[in-house]
């Protein structure tokens with residue numbers, strides 16, 4: 375069960391909004407890079423987000439570059455899950471590989487600043503502020519196995535290979 | 539029921555009969571990284587694994603910051619060079635060119651499975667390779683195991699027929715298609731190109747189209763490998779790498795999109811999304827401060843030849859900078875021999891070393907506040923060229939050259 379505040383963003387937030395290319399020189403200094411998380415979408419986000427909070431977005435979140443630094447800095451900010459109408463393919467895979475849940479659901483029912491609760495067992499998001507209950511799509515089986523091991527590298531270390 | 543290109547390649551490389559929707563664990567023929575995703579990949583690799591599954595099929599490219607503009611990126615380069623030397627894998631150093639161009643010129647084969655820590659890895663689909671972008675962890679694991687997992691994608695068939703009109707190129711075709719599909723219109727799917735227009739396209743054009751398939755969200759953009767592919771590989775000195783591959787006639791697609799090439803117009807993407815397309819003629823007159831010609835999308839010899847034919851004997855507009863980055867050392871050498879580089883310099887252009895150049899906003903052409911660029915690259919996201927207060931339009935090399943001369947967005951047919 376995760377609980378925290380919703381930080382809402384719109385559609386088509388690209389990996390350039392999350393960690394722009396101009397900051398590539400900070401990619402080997404992750405704590406410094408993380409201070410800029412989502413800077414080009416909301417320059418105040420990094421200062422306001424607290425561990426446990428949620429990034430709640432519209433459609434096609436994380437489109438663009440394959441940089442895994444994008445979900446990585448979101449995870450480093452303490453975000454417990456990303457709630458999205460849809461996500462771009464590489465971003466989805468990267469987030470799961472890092473052990474960061476991405477939950478596909480109708481995010482129109484959540485407003486910016488709402489207190490929300492996510493129950494991974496039942497697959498339900500509860501918006502405490504407005505009372506909405508929203509079901510999210512189950513994470514595909516194989517990706518769920520990776521997520522449950524805390525990410526791809528730990529999964530492979532434990533199983534030695536892909537176990538379908 | 540027959541198979542799509544994606545189903546054929548993934549069945550072969552997983553040695554199982556797989557169909558769209560199945561999970562396949564496939565052998566990886568090439569795993570690569572570049573200098574902005576590579577350090578994370580290699581650190582993950584070094585902390586968890588001991589050796590590369592296949593040294594000859596693991597490559598590190600230093601192309602995004604080439605040469606490096608600052609000490610942090612230089613140190614990343616040093617780290618990658620050190621790893622390549624100790625692990626014994628191939629390194630493509632500063633000045634060799636953009637990873638996807640070098641993969642096309644010297645590595646990719648039809649039917650290969652290629653994973654790269656760069657979203658435009660899809661470029662090699664132009665040669666009939668199942669090539670796709672992944673993140674650092676996935677590529678680290680692919681380098682260690684020599685295998686990766688895929689959900690076999692559903693395929694969309696894009697059938698293009700008829701002849702492109704004068705002034706209309708492969709770039710206009712793919713921009714048009716992305717406008718039609720939307721930035722997430724093909725997410726998780728394979729775009730498979732066919733039709734008489736596609737059958738006649740050069741490899742350079744197919745690479746341009748495959749390169750941008752990811753801008754509609756696609757996992758791969760695939761072309762059959764045919765005689766044109768064979769001729770290209772022969773010209774690269776590796777005719778032996780050729781193997782024909784085509785989809786089965788009764789393969790099943792989620793949908794078919796038919797495009798009549800003869801109706802297409804020169805097209806541009808407007809700020810700040812690639813699917814925000816419009817015919818160039820509707821934007822005639824938009825003032826442009828910088829034109830950038832190059833990248834893995836349009837930095838090949840054919841692209842430079844097209845631009846040179848328009849710029850020959852002309853000058854860039856005095857208020858419009860013209861920056862040109864050939865995609866590889868080989869392209870640069872050929873462009874020098876053909877006289878294109880002289881033409882560009884005489885037209886007032888700046889020539890960058892082969893590499894990504896100004897494309898991703900690190901250096902070599904960062905835009906100022908409020909400035910507007912017309913680029914032949916594949917992305918125009920806010921902040922892409924180093925400044926969230928700048929604006930980027932995307933177009934063909936011909937549109938870029940015409941625009942550089944007039945200083946405002948110009949339909950290339952006005953100068954052809």
Ligand code: SF4
Pocket residue numbers: 602636637638656658833834835893894897898915916
């Ligand atoms: S040229 Fe641009 S799009 Fe291509 S690999 Fe380099 S940065 Fe990426």
